[in-house]
Amino acid sequence: MRYWNTHLRSIRPYIPGEQPLDRKFIKLNTNENPFPPSPKVRKAMKKAVNSNLRLYPDPTCRVLRETISKHFQLNPENVFIGNGSDEVLAFSFLCFFEPTEQILFPDITYSFYPVYAELYNLPYSSVPLNSSFEIIPEDYLLRNGGVVIPNPNAPTSIGLPSKEIEKIVLIDEAYFDFGGDSCVPLTDWR
Numbered sequence: 054m055r056y057w058n059t060h061l062r063s064i065r066p067y068i069p070g071e072q073p074l075d076r077k078f079i080k081l082n083t084n085e086n087p088f089p090p091s092p093k094v095r096k097a098m099k100k101a102v103n104s105n106l107r108l109y110p111d112p113t114c115r116v117l118r119e120t121i122s123k124h125f126q127l128n129p130e131n132v133f134i135g136n137g138s139d140e141v142l143a144f145s146f147l148c149f150f151e152p153t154e155q156i157l158f159p160d161i162t163y164s165f166y167p168v169y170a171e172l173y174n175l176p177y178s179s180v181p182l183n184s185s186f187e188i189i190p191e192d193y194l195l196r197n198g199g200v201v202i203p204n205p206n207a208p209t210s211i212g213l214p215s216k217e218i219e220k221i222v223l224i225d226e227a228y229f230d231f232g233g234d235s236c237v238p239l240t241d242w243r
């Protein structure tokens with residue numbers, strides 16, 4: 054910390070939820086799965102751990118992007134690979150948000166959003182949920198430098214249909230596998 058710059062020192066860090074070390078419980082809020090990986094997955098991973106690990110990887114992750122895009126019926130250009138969604142979110146904040154306007158996110162949501170906003174010097178404002186803890190898309194139709202919401206929202210778990218959120222810019226689908234309406238088709242803008 055002694056070597057951190059003054060800006061970094063002023064930021065209140067994101068504190069992840071407790072990750073018990075005894076490994077006895079399945080934590081659905083970290084997307085843990087009650088079922089182990091299929092033997093086919095384990096076999097494929099073991100096969101990939103070979104002497105090629107000494108080589109630098111393809112920086113465009115072409116094979117992985119092609120495989121994912123085939124599965125989700127997208128074009129490979131619509132797929133971005135990162136080290137978990139936090140890294141993809143960090144790049145997205147840097148790339149899509151305009152520092153001249155305040156960015157918007159719900160007042161109960163993933164607590165990393167304000168930390169990234171502060172880290173990247175983006176002014177921000179949080180928009181209240183309604184009394185049923187729902188996001189009201191119309192509340193975001195203000196002048197803004199970008200909007201980010203998780204769908205379904207975390208930790209409320211309440212989702213919105215993609216029709217209602219087409220006007221909202223950045224959708225974080227970290228918990229989509231538990232259910233909801235994916236906005237992935239919106240990435241095909243051509």
Ligand SMILES: Cc1ncc(COP(=O)(O)O)c(C=O)c1O
Nearest residue numbers: 137138139140163203207225227
């Ligand atoms: C809404 C939301 N998005 C993203 C993440 C981060 O996911 P990852 O572990 O893939 O970086 C979390 C983790 O808690 C989350 O709650």
